[in-house]
Amino acid sequence: MKLIVVTTPTFFVEEDKIITALFEEGLDILHLRKPDMPALYAERLLTLIPEKYHHRIVTHEHFYLKNEFDLMGIHINKRNPEEPHDYHGHISCSCHSVEEVKNKKHLYDYVFLSPIYDCISKEGYSSAYTPEELRQAAAEEIIDNKVIALGGITPDNLLEIKDFGFGGAAVLGDLWQKFDVCTDLNFLAIIKHFKMLKEMAD
Template sequence: MKQLIAITTPTCFPGEGKIITSLFEAGLERLHLRKPDAGKEIIAALIHQIPDQFYSRIVIHDHFSLASEYALGGVHLNRRNPNAPDHFTGSISRSCHSIQELDTWKSLDYLFLSPIFQSISKEGYGNGFPWHELEEATERGFINPKVFALGGIDASHIRQLKGLGFGGAVVLGALWGKQPGESDSREIMERFNQLITAIKES
């Protein structure tokens, strides 16, 4: 694996922009800004809390017009927003929940496959793929460097996925914890360092 991608918590919290900035400064290459119930103004306010030198590392899941407005790195397609803006030049990604979907959307810049393990942040959102199915998907080229593992990913699981062909891992709960706040900055950075170390070793 080569890259760690972080997804924001679904809701905003005090100090979030400052912590995101610290993560970028520590080496986070890509952050998916996902706040499905937040309005455009709230998303824009969060972006404003982050230095513009990091905007190219941010991918948004909603309010795609902000991607061009702030020269963000990409958009992530979903049921709410199934199409990228016209003439968009950033990356276009999408989440997949079956091996077949990986083939259907292989023309996009990169894909998430989930859930791989029992979700840390979503109770009841469990393991969706038998291990042999993942191995077969790797052998057939469906899992490749453009596909990222999502769902229950922590440092130990990153090491477990070594050899399966994923380009990297996507984390949410393993990074942010249950209910993050500004006072949790040190713990979040410690977890980030553990995750980055696991990526380097996998």
């Protein structure tokens, strides 16, 4: 099962070092999601991440970065609902219902379905599905290896995600809360946590 990491919405000083370390530990794909940040900051972050990992990064904003930095692809969502004219390459998409997955999955390389569990990074963004609904969607082959679970993913439920038949899990809050930008002297805790998630996903 794929393990995808979604960035925090804001930049911070150690971010490039942590992302590089995650790739070194076997991170499959990074989703660069910085909804309110200028392109210049994204460019700077990408410049600091070794080029050999750029082909594993998907950007949610500033789609020109895909070609400029030879990234893996782009991600479509409500803020950026359409790919650029004449775009060729990897595209993923956010979905917020099983019906939406059913209608859109065939158009994209993979889709996110969220929120599977109560979100850690977004307060009040609660689970939208029962286990029965997810199992039914898997039985109908709506949930398969092209569908990535997002929302509240932790070590406590990662094996359940695998059992539901998802092709991968995207982690955000559970991982990044292991690093406090103000007090932590190193980022060993976040790497240790990622390794545990990775081991469970494999």
